[in-house]
Amino acid sequence: EVQLQESGPGLVKPSQSLSLTCSVTGYSITSNYWGWIRKFPGNKMEWMGYISYSGSTSYNPSLKSRISITRDTSKNQFFLQLNSVTTEDTATYYCARGYGGYSDLFAYWGQGTLVTVSS
Amino acid sequence: NIVLTQSPATLSVTPGESVSLSCRASQSISTSIHWYQQKSNESPRLLIKYASQSISGIPSRFSGSGSGTDFTLSINRVESEDFSIYYCQQSYSSLYTFGAGTKLELK
Numbered sequence: 001e002v003q004l005q006e007s008g009p010g011l012v013k014p015s016q017s018l019s020l021t022c023s024v025t026g027y028s029i030t031s032n033y034w035g036w037i038r039k040f041p042g043n044k045m046e047w048m049g050y051i052s053y054s055g056s057t058s059y060n061p062s063l064k065s066r067i068s069i070t071r072d073t074s075k076n077q078f079f080l081q082l083n084s085v086t087t088e089d090t091a092t093y094y095c096a097r098g099y100g101g102y103s104d105l106f107a108y109w110g111q112g113t114l115v116t117v118s119s
Numbered sequence: 120n121i122v123l124t125q126s127p128a129t130l131s132v133t134p135g136e137s138v139s140l141s142c143r144a145s146q147s148i149s150t151s152i153h154w155y156q157q158k159s160n161e162s163p164r165l166l167i168k169y170a171s172q173s174i175s176g177i178p179s180r181f182s183g184s185g186s187g188t189d190f191t192l193s194i195n196r197v198e199s200e201d202f203s204i205y206y207c208q209q210s211y212s213s214l215y216t217f218g219a220g221t222k223l224e225l226k
Contacts, residue, residue, distance in 0.1 A: 045163075045206060045217035060214060094162060104210030105153040107174075109162035 002027035004095050004110035012089075012117050018082040022095030022110060029053070029076050033098035035106060036069065036080045038091040046091075050103055051078055058103070085117045121145055121209050123152075123218035131226040132197055140192040140205050140221045147187045148211035154183055154192045157220075158203040166205075167192065197223070 008020035022034070035050035049059035051069045059067050063082070071078040082089060092112040099107035122145040132138055142152060150170035155163040165174055167183035170190055180195040194201055202225055207218040 043204060043220050045208075045220075047208075047215040047217070058213065099165060099168060104151070104215060105165060105168055105208065106155075106163070107165050109164075111162055 002097060002108045004097065004108060006093060006095050006110045006113040008113060008115070010114060010116060012085055012115060013119055014086055014117055015084055018080070018085050018089060018115055018117075020080045020093055020095075020113065020115070022078050022080070024076045024078070024097075027097065028073075029071055029078055030073055032101060033103035034071070034078050035096050035098065035103070037094045037096055037106065039094070039112070040091045048080070048082075050098070052103065087117050089115070090117045091115060120214055121148060121212050121216055123207050123209055123216060125205075125207060125218035125221045127221060128219070129222045129224060131224050133226045134197055134199055136197050137193070137195050138197060138223065140194075140223075142185075142190040142192070142207035142218050144188045144190070144209060144211075148209050150186050151209055151211035152183075152185070152190045153208045153210065154181075155206045155208065156201075156203050157206065163206065194223075199225075
């Protein structure tokens with residue numbers, strides 16, 4: 001069974017970078033699509049981007065200048081980096097796997113990790 | 120950006136009732152809409168894909184319909200475990216977006 005687990009700092013200072021890891025078990029990240037989605041206080045959800053089985057990426061244009069999604073296939077992990085964070089980046093961050101061979105809907109999700117941006 | 124408007128924001132029901140949750144898109148998106156359920160302190164769960172296609176392991180009381188701009192998630196005879204937030208998500212454009220959610224609560 002595929003399982004995803006987010007990890008990283010729960011508190012980041014404004015203007016710094018947010019870095020999260022998604023560790024995947026039960027499935028190789030060299031197959032399918034792997035994404036990041038966040039949920040803001042108040043329940044708004046935002047798709048951030050994905051990395052594909054081949055390593056290609058797609059990002060939400062509203063984040064494009066600040067976001068990077070990379071991977072380490074030897075560890076079966078993929079990563080989110082979001083630069084120049086502000087308090088508006090405070091959210092619960094989820095990693096997820098695409099459904100079947102699709103990038104556009106999400107079948108498996110991590111439990112989520114709350115990241116607070118505050119000085 | 121394609122905006123998804125979900126209504127109502129909150130729906131209060133008693134177990135056994137059947138309900139319909141609405142999701143309206145700001146432009147036609149064919150059937151590129153997907154529905155998720157999120158219970159408190161849990162991660163979202165995919166319920167319905169491409170407007171009306173079922174997902175393995177999801178109870179048959181959940182169904183979806185619609186095309187173009189108007190979509191509906193129906194729950195036939197709500198059970199206590201169904202009280203949660205429901206989101207729609209579109210993938211017609213390469214910028215995937217979510218609705219604001221409908222909270223299904225116990226009356």
